[in-house]
Amino acid sequence: MRVTSQAIQDLPDPTTVPTAGFLPRLAAAIVDFFVLSPLLYGIYYFMVERPLLLGMVGLWALQFIYKPLTEAYFGCTVGKALLRLRVVNQGTNRNISLNQSLMRYLPWAVSGFVTLFVYIRVFQSPGFSDVEDVWQYSDFLNDFPLTENFLVSLGNNLPTFSAVWMFMDPWNRALHDRWAQTFVIVAVPPKEE
Numbered sequence: 001m002r003v004t005s006q007a008i009q010d011l012p013d014p015t016t017v018p019t020a021g022f023l024p025r026l027a028a029a030i031v032d033f034f035v036l037s038p039l040l041y042g043i044y045y046f047m048v049e050r051p052l053l054l055g056m057v058g059l060w061a062l063q064f065i066y067k068p069l070t071e072a073y074f075g076c077t078v079g080k081a082l083l084r085l086r087v088v089n090q091g092t093n094r095n096i097s098l099n100q101s102l103m104r105y106l107p108w109a110v111s112g113f114v115t116l117f118v119y120i121r122v123f124q125s126p127g128f129s130d131v132e133d134v135w136q137y138s139d140f141l142n143d144f145p146l147t148e149n150f151l152v153s154l155g156n157n158l159p160t161f162s163a164v165w166m167f168m169d170p171w172n173r174a175l176h177d178r179w180a181q182t183f184v185i186v187a188v189p190p191k192e193e
Helices: 022-049 053-074 078-082 098-104 106-123 134-143 150-156 158-168 175-180
Strands: 085-089 182-186
Touching (some): 022 078, 022 085, 022 158, 053 098, 078 085, 106 150, 106 158, 106 175, 158 175, 175 182
Antiparallel strands (some): 085 182
16 A cells, blocks of 8 residues: 555545544543453553563554454454444545555554553663562652653654544544544444335
């Protein structure tokens, strides 16, 4: 798939596409957070409770592939499915390809790799072995120099920047939707005859 500049005249009339707005997509993301919470707890467990770098990286990788794989193979994540949202190719209104899914995931991938880099650096830092609970972990992170780095902050906020783009787009596309040439639509049930 090639990323190209999109002309407004190449897109359908915004009133004919049942695209999902910010709030339904935010609600779907919150549901997905709860779906992933066991993995997120596992990452914390292998960071603080029983430090094991390989366990932490393994669980991080599992939560990392959830969104792109579910959207590529099922057209939605669990959160989107519960809210009757689907990710579709903007030209065909059919399921997206794995390449499109990976392109859509780019802001989270950048943020995820930045976070993983920071986690690994934290894990290897002197004094981290003395951390015993979530409060000490929080204090340790607040004092860790990389958390104040401009590039780390920029990478971690890329998903937010991409999502804010929805407010300026008549089709409610986030920046990652534009890159991947996708829409998030409200799945309208077929009419019964």
